[in-house]
Amino acid sequence: MTQPTSFEGTEQYIASDDLRRIVDVAVALERPLLVKGEPGTGKTLLAHAIADSLGMELLTWHVKSTSKAQDGLYVYDTVQRLHDSRFDDKKVDDISTYIHLGPLGRAFASDKRVVLLIDEIDKADVEFPNDLLHELDAMRFVIPETGEEVAAKQRPVVIITSNSEKELPDAFLRRSIFHYISFPTRELMADIVRVHFPDLGAELLEHAMDSFYALRGVDGLRKRPSTSELLDWLGALMATGVAPESLREHVPMVGTLIKREQDLALLARAAKGPGGRGR
Amino acid sequence: MSADHRQGAPFAELLLGLRGAGLPVGLTEWMTLMGALKTRVIKPELTDFYRVARAILIKSEVQFDLYDQVFAAVFGDAEMPTALADELMSWLDNPKALPELSAEQLAAIEQLPLDKLRELFEQRLREQDERHDGGNRWVGTGGTSPFGHSGYHPGGIRVGGSGRHRSASQIASERRFQDYRSDRVIDVRQMAVALKKLRRLSRSEGQPELDLDATIDATCKNAGELELILQPPRKNQARVLLLMDVGGSMDPHARLVERLFSAANGLGHWRQFGAYTFHNCVYETLYESMWAQEGVSTEEVMRTLDPDTFLIVVGDASMAPTELVSPYGAIDYWHRNETPGIVWLHRLRRRFNRAVWLNPLPQSWWRGYTVELVSQLFPMMPLTLEGLDEAIDHLLRGKPAPVGELDPSLIRSSW
Numbered sequence: 001m002t003q004p005t006s007f008e009g010t011e012q013y014i015a016s017d018d019l020r021r022i023v024d025v026a027v028a029l030e031r032p033l034l035v036k037g038e039p040g041t042g043k044t045l046l047a048h049a050i051a052d053s054l055g056m057e058l059l060t061w062h063v064k065s066t067s068k069a070q071d072g073l074y075v076y077d078t079v080q081r082l083h084d085s086r087f088d089d090k091k092v093d094d095i096s097t098y099i100h101l102g103p104l105g106r107a108f109a110s111d112k113r114v115v116l117l118i119d120e121i122d123k124a125d126v127e128f129p130n131d132l133l134h135e136l137d138a139m140r141f142v143i144p145e146t147g148e149e150v151a152a153k154q155r156p157v158v159i160i161t162s163n164s165e166k167e168l169p170d171a172f173l174r175r176s177i178f179h180y181i182s183f184p185t186r187e188l189m190a191d192i193v194r195v196h197f198p199d200l201g202a203e204l205l206e207h208a209m210d211s212f213y214a215l216r217g218v219d220g221l222r223k224r225p226s227t228s229e230l231l232d233w234l235g236a237l238m239a240t241g242v243a244p245e246s247l248r249e250h251v252p253m254v255g256t257l258i259k260r261e262q263d264l265a266l267l268a269r270a271a272k273g274p275g276g277r278g279r
Numbered sequence: 280m281s282a283d284h285r286q287g288a289p290f291a292e293l294l295l296g297l298r299g300a301g302l303p304v305g306l307t308e309w310m311t312l313m314g315a316l317k318t319r320v321i322k323p324e325l326t327d328f329y330r331v332a333r334a335i336l337i338k339s340e341v342q343f344d345l346y347d348q349v350f351a352a353v354f355g356d357a358e359m360p361t362a363l364a365d366e367l368m369s370w371l372d373n374p375k376a377l378p379e380l381s382a383e384q385l386a387a388i389e390q391l392p393l394d395k396l397r398e399l400f401e402q403r404l405r406e407q408d409e410r411h412d413g414g415n416r417w418v419g420t421g422g423t424s425p426f427g428h429s430g431y432h433p434g435g436i437r438v439g440g441s442g443r444h445r446s447a448s449q450i451a452s453e454r455r456f457q458d459y460r461s462d463r464v465i466d467v468r469q470m471a472v473a474l475k476k477l478r479r480l481s482r483s484e485g486q487p488e489l490d491l492d493a494t495i496d497a498t499c500k501n502a503g504e505l506e507l508i509l510q511p512p513r514k515n516q517a518r519v520l521l522l523m524d525v526g527g528s529m530d531p532h533a534r535l536v537e538r539l540f541s542a543a544n545g546l547g548h549w550r551q552f553g554a555y556t557f558h559n560c561v562y563e564t565l566y567e568s569m570w571a572q573e574g575v576s577t578e579e580v581m582r583t584l585d586p587d588t589f590l591i592v593v594g595d596a597s598m599a600p601t602e603l604v605s606p607y608g609a610i611d612y613w614h615r616n617e618t619p620g621i622v623w624l625h626r627l628r629r630r631f632n633r634a635v636w637l638n639p640l641p642q643s644w645w646r647g648y649t650v651e652l653v654s655q656l657f658p659m660m661p662l663t664l665e666g667l668d669e670a671i672d673h674l675l676r677g678k679p680a681p682v683g684e685l686d687p688s689l690i691r692s693s694w
Contacts, residue, residue, distance in 0.1 A: 024320075029314065126471050178334055180340040
């Protein structure tokens with residue numbers, strides 16, 4: 001069985017030509033791939049698709065505002081050791097039993113090449129990406145408690161997503177490959193929808209896309225509806241059996257597309273204005 | 280070798296072009312690209328080189344457009360990006376210096392009502408057919424005609440350029456400061472790093488957490504009998520109120536202020552963070568965004584926020600004197616403020632004793648009556664990295680002296 005060498009997207013994930021090439025380049029150059037784009041354009045799903053397509057295991061590190069770079073490498077469970085020494089008859093001399101590798105550590109230690117997803121790196125502290133620079137560059141680190149060195153047997157494919165909540169440090173950017181997932185064109189969007197809803201009628205799709213892109217075009221929306229919202233909405237439309245022509249007059253279940261109260265108010269105001277479609 | 284050399288030429292041109300356009304392409308990225316070319320990761324075709332080089336060299340989608348233009352200039356027949364070539368704009372682009380005006384000259388400059396002004400402006404635009412500098416009638420630069428820019432007229436219409444005397448009653452200019460890099464004094468990240476220092480740690484609230492070091496110490500002293508030491512977590516108790524001027528004269532600085540806002544907002548490390556906007560001066564209402572129609576009452580904001588809140592005001596403090604010291608002086612025609620702006624600023628300052636004013640204008644431009652009055656109330660620092668650092672040091676410094684009463688003679692209803 002031969003392993004595919006280039007990323008082709010998957011049945012569930014339609015990637016543009018550009019994105020497919022950039023993934024290949026990042027894999028070949030062994031550089032982290034930084035992916036940005038509007039929320040809901042499939043940044044996180046990309047890593048899953050790459051893992052599927054290249055037949056590799058996926059390790060995920062969901063970054064939170066409290067995450068520290070160290071957590072990705074390893075955690076030394078001192079409390080457990082203290083507990084064991086006091087209440088259990090276990091031997092506590094061997095510190096390595098209390099060292100738990102984090103996602104980055106596991107990606108290095110793995111015998112096979114894996115895909116490592118560092119999700120929403122901008123959620124963490126501003127210094128977080130810089131703290132990872134050395135480890136991502138050298139693909140190795142030392143655990144001082146045991147003196148053990150964890151070095152990558154196979155350099156993992158590193159996919160990093162960012163929602164641009166915070167600016168990333170220059171030094172970090174210089175070392176990564178960057179791709180911006182632009183919002184899908186109508187044609188690509190139609191392909192994506194067909195993958196998820198093969199039974200969707202052409203007429204409903206046409207009308208739904210009209211309404212969807214019109215909504216996205218409304219000025220001043222704080223959060224414009226994206227692919228995932230469109231898919232949810234289409235699912236809801238199909239489940240309730242809406243007549244395709246009725247979409248011209250009225251957008252049902254607008255709450256699945258527009259999530260913010262201010263945006264709903266804005267739409268209501270826009271609808272009242274001249275040329276609006278009423279309620 | 281010579282073939283290699285020839286091949287390298289357009290690539291070097293691309294690097295120089297990108298850097299010349301102000302894109303922060305460094306050698307690290309360049310070496311990566313060269314490595315990719317050498318190892319044949321890039322397919323031997325221009326379209327593939329285009330997208331792969333972009334992924335390696337450019338790290339922000341806002342710079343893609345500039346990359347496209349430089350790329351097209353180097354590898355295609357397209358021209359290098361040039362500034363807009365509108366004829367009127369090009370006359371106005373290189374302003375002639377304004378000669379110093381005597382008091383009589385100033386007095387002689389007629390002050391026209393706004394609708395008359397607009398009418399005249401349109402009429403003169405129709406009549407004018409060449410460049411004018413230093414005159415008092417045509418649309419041009421450096422003169423005392425009410426139209427054009429870099430000139431002096433108490434209530435003129437600005438056409439292009441930036442307002443030098445910053446009191447044009449209306450801006451007839453498009454926003455010309457669209458360039459991302461030229462005004463890039465500090466970026467969001469640097470601001471965030473500076474703002475992070477604004478903290479006040481205390482161990483008062485929240486779920487207690489285990490203090491490992493203290494636990495180990497106590498357990499050792501206890502001859503191995505486990506003793507857990509718990510402590511409330513250290514939390515940042517700092518509250519920050521950010522007030523931003525979004526009036527017309529702040530347009531050139533919109534990006535900078537936006538950056539400060541996103542740095543402060545994105546940091547998420549304060550106990551409470553409030554941000555509001557105002558036009559030129561603070562009155563009874565503050566707005567949640569530039570476009571908000573309905574605002575919140577300034578009094579309400581003052582009442583609900585702890586007096587210990589750090590107040591950061593961002594504005595150029597440049598306005599017509601009436602806007603600051605006169606009742607009903609607000610710039611918006613339909614806005615009828617009974618209480619002059621200076622009283623509101625004074626109230627804010629008294630409520631929040633730890634306050635600074637960040638001014639996006641370079642320090643050498645801090646002239647004029649209103650800037651002087653405001654800087655007597657608020658410690659004023661420039662909105663640069665050093666200025667921000669200084670402001671934060673100032674906010675954190677010991678207990679500031681209380682603010683005195685406002686001198687009532689400052690308030691004037693007639694001029």
